[in-house]
Amino acid sequence: MRRFLRRLRRGRTTVPESFDYRLVTPMVLGSILNPINSSMLAVALIPIGRAFDAPPAQTAWLVTGLYLATAVGQPVIGRLVDAFGPRRLYLAGTALVGFAGLVAVFAPNLWVLVATRVLLGFGTSAAYPASMSLLRTEADRTGVHSPSRILATLTVSNQIVTVAGPTLGGLLVGAGGWHLIFALNVPLAAACLVLGTLRLPAGGAVPSGVRTDVLGMVLFAGSLTALMLFVMDPAAGRWYLPAVGAAAGALFVRRELAATRPFIDLRVLGGNRPLLATYARQFLAYTVTYTFLYGYSQWLQDGRGIDPASAGLLQLPMALAAIAITVPTGRNAKVRGKLVAGSLIQLTGCACLLLLTSDSPAWLLLVLATVFGVPHGLNSLANQNALYAQADPERMGASAGLLRTSTYFGALLSSAVTAAFFQDGATTAGMHGLAWPMIGAAALFLVASVADRSLNRVGRDAT
Known part of the structure; x- marks a missing residue:
């Protein structure tokens, strides 16, 4: 210490700058807008269907609309963040969230409500x-190799709202009807706008030489939309959708390989196999997580005969377990052990779904929620840390957007x-039938976690 002080007086060293913690609150508050809108709806689908006399095949578009918009919007808006700075996109997106929430409260029919969910998907993207772009910039400014505490804070906040969403949604539906889960967006968006305006650093003038590869974005969105529409309702008569998706995808690849400044640099991404593996693991993990969130919530109400508020409360242990495992492990940037343990526990939980009956005791329902909460905490944290270590710093926004796209591929x-x-x-x-594809996805996730040796390097040099 004395040597350090002597060097400091002689001008041979400098005191490292500290992270600007004023950024954390708007980063966290903004990042939870997407998962809270994803998960609260789980217990509101049946009440909304009854309100509009709509069958499950139609109310499913409330889920699909947000996920499809998010899957397309995350990498597109992430690339715009890289080009124009995070502040502008943050403020524009949160303003759109507030507008969509307000319109949804007064929606006259189901399809207007679906349209607001699409707007919410783009706004929350x-x-x-x-936030990830700001985090990368702050890490470069302060010299922190891996700001694991801030990453853990983002992860924990997103986990909390994802798994606590059904509980919160159930309470809101019980207190004032399904309208309240949409109305909640208005004060949340207002808080984001105020904090974002006051605390996020200005991005300066819009760079005059930046090209955003609009054609690449359009082809990407068109390919993804067509394929996802077919996945949501596969039928022989809809053969043209995968054909359109494949054609648009081929044109997208050709465009990106030829473009000077592509929307997604496929050469760099293709050469980054560890990052591609992280996207694959995120897809598999969230396929299981969202299948449980939505399938289990609906089964509790229809198969077990529990009201929405109680169904939400029965899933509260999932949130508590996710927090309990993330807080002590969040400071450790290593990921391999977390992924292997998370995949094993997730596989066990999926198998336990086969034990459910129409009169399953409450303790079993609570245990199941707890079991699924632990891998949700471990997997989310580990994949986010892996992304931070593996992604190109100059494309952190787009890379983070693609991680969320992988999440919502799984959700779709x-x-x-x-x-x-x-x-x-x-x-x-x-x-019981739903449990089998969940078991398959969890088993693939376990194999992907065990086989990826590059995970041993993640977090080893963190400071």
Whole structure:
């Protein structure tokens, strides 16, 4: 210490700058807008269907609309964050969230409500890539190799709202009807706008030489939309959707390989196999997580005969378990052990779903929620740390957006699988059938975690 002080007086060293913790609150508050809108709806689908006299096949579009918009919007807006700075996109996105929430409260029919969910998907796509971009900038400024505490804070906050969303949604529906889960967006967006305006650093003038590869974005969005629409309702008569998706995808690849400043640099991304593996693990993990969140919530109400508020409360242990495991492990940037343990526990939870019956005791329902909460905490934290270590710093926004896209690929697949097994309602037999694809995805996730040796390097040099 004395040597350090002598060097400091002689001008041979400098005191490291500290992280600007004023950024944390708007980063966290903005990043939770997407998961809170994703998970609260789980217990509101049945009340909304009854209000508009709509069958499950139609109310499923409330889930699909947000996930599809998010899957497309995350990498697109992430690239815009890289080009124009995080502050502008953060403020524009949160303003759109507030507007969509207000319109949803007064929606006259189901399809207007679906449209507001699409707007929510695009609006909530801005804050997470903006936060990751800010985090990368602050880490470079302060010299912190891996700000694991801040990453853990983001992870914990997102985990809390994802798994506590059904509980909060159930309480809101019980207190004032399904409208309240949309109205909540208005004060949340207002808080984001105020904090973002006051605390986020200004991005300066818009760079005159920046090209955003609009054609690449359009082709990417078109390919993804067509494929996801087919996945949500596969039928022989809709053969043209995968054909359109494949054609748009081929044009997208050709465009990105030829572009000077591509939307997604496929050469760099293709050469970064560890990052691609992280996206694959995120897809598998969240396929299981969202299938449980939505399938289990509906089964509790239809198959077990529990009201929405109580169904939400029965999933509260999932949130508590996720927090309990993330807080002590969040400071450690290493990921391999977390992923292997998380995948094993997730696989165990999926197998336990086969034990459910129409009169399963409350203790079993609570234990199941707890079991699924632990891997949610471990997997989310580990994949986010892996992304931070593996992504190109100059494309952190787009890379973070693609991680969220992987998340919602899983959510879209889970929605399609849930709809397939719940065609006759959320029965116990349907829940047992749903458990098998969940077991398959969890097993693949375990294999991917064990086989990826590059994970040994993540977090080793963190400071």
